[in-house]
Amino acid sequence: MDDGRIVNLYDFAPWGENPSHLLLHRDAAIENPPQGPRILEKPSEMRWNPTLAQWTVYAAHRMNRPQLPSRDSCPLCPGILELPMPYQIAIFENRAPAMSFVPGEMERPDTTNLFEFKSPARGRCDIVVYSPQHDEKFAFMPLENIYALVEAWRDRYREIIAQSDIEFVSIFENKGREAGMTLDHPHGQIYAFPFLPPDLEKQWAQTQAFWDGKRGLWEKILEKELRDGSRIIAQTDGFLAAMPFYARYPFEVHIWAKRAGVSSLLEMTPQERRELAGIMKNVALRYERLWPDAAYGFPTLMLMQQLSKQAGAERYRFHIEFLPLQRSPEKMKYRASIESGAGTFLADFLPEEQAAELGAVEPKEVELPELLFD
Template identity: 40%
Template structure:
């Protein structure tokens, strides 16, 4: 049973899914439901996509019970929840996958985006990965998720509103951010023809990294093969720098912001929970209650750390990559 309840104070929908309480919680490898032979996955695979067994949205939701008071609004939780398994190998991660494998994963994300976004009830296809117990994962097996909403989620709606306001002034908001980052230069990790990776001037997390499309690509539906391969390489670079930073499998939340809107640019945001080695950033009273992040360090300092991480070795590719080192 899934349903939506309207938050009258915040003006946004809350997704209610009581079945998620039954999710497996950090099972051992031999009982991992994403490994071959444990549940419905009979054999090894390279990539696989399944409907989420414990969804927050459903393609055929039940009609919710009437609200207890006319003031409160409720609605069916129409949508899609899918799980994208990167590999049948349990003990690996995106950082350990070859660029070619990440490139193939990009094609799966693109294909799923195109198919799901074509459904008339879907307003936003949201692809994300939660990695590490520090961010609350319940399964260690490498995977991402797709939530397709019948509305634009609040964070993306705010970004869209600001982009539209900027457009009214004759400026592209996303272009302005990239131009400002390039002019400053201190927070850039890498640049390619189509993408730029940087720690934003306004970072809320100590090691927050954004990967932004540079030429107005709004969604993955606009990707060609060269774009997918280029993004695969930049993803590999960023995630390997994370792992090399503290010489550990670095936890993060990776989210893809894409909307089929004329004022929009595709971008990825990483929210790593560490503020320093062995020190977690908690979303506590000010962040949760007031909605204002208090960040514990300057992004310029953290960018310098990540820039100094030695470049990793990748397969020979034709993309010209500008690996940014520390700048004075």
């Protein structure tokens, strides 16, 4: 891009054949190679909260980003602003990122500066455009396209997590305006952090605490969910989708990799990647069909939880968390005082009951895409 950002384009075609528009871009990229990561004149800032021992990222300039522009001026549609070229899947750095590449080493707070410690917000924020079609929805995308998206996520994850200053990479989506989505075009995001965010830090500590040398936290969770069975939504050989025993959000579904050692997208076999596409679509379709006429359209947060950088990361287990923000056809779920200020969730449902309701929604079977990659 003119401002130094790099666009990664993904397409699918018969094995070994490249679509002609991708060849054009490849030639242009060879002629005019990227000059390394973009360096912002004024990166965002992070401040240390000594009461919770965690960072807050201040991205004040993001107040000016486009809010729900009209369909004709959608910056993600082909040929409008960010993506002048034809594309199938496009991944590129956010124009106004909350975190960005900053040369040099990251400083950590110590006892001498704990109470007013700040740092440039290092990291990376990418936009993942799922489809060139403005009105497409993830749940209704052809299965092959979701499979290609899994491959694109994996390719970006591999490249970003390999960077020496990055500790953790989050692939996520805020679906629906009530979930904070500011562009209607189907897209998700990738945030790369120079530290482990608090919830992941806790999960990692629990993973280590339960490890007995062979098995641990995730084996126990999967074993209990499989044996009990009452919260299962769908499964394949490689993945289990269920409402966890400890769900905090209404209709909260997690998709866990069943195989030990799969701590990120990188360890998955081609067969497992097909299954992941199939089971993600299955869960997303059930959400769309649960209350088809509901107000709000079932806004949902989706996060892929994966670790690669920690010593012993293979003890962790890749999983996806779907966190819906709607608790009935007319009512939204809000994080209220106790949840926001004290961190304890109050749920007005039981996971078993909601799992039975969601489990009765079509499609009952997980469909798998054709094997396109090896």
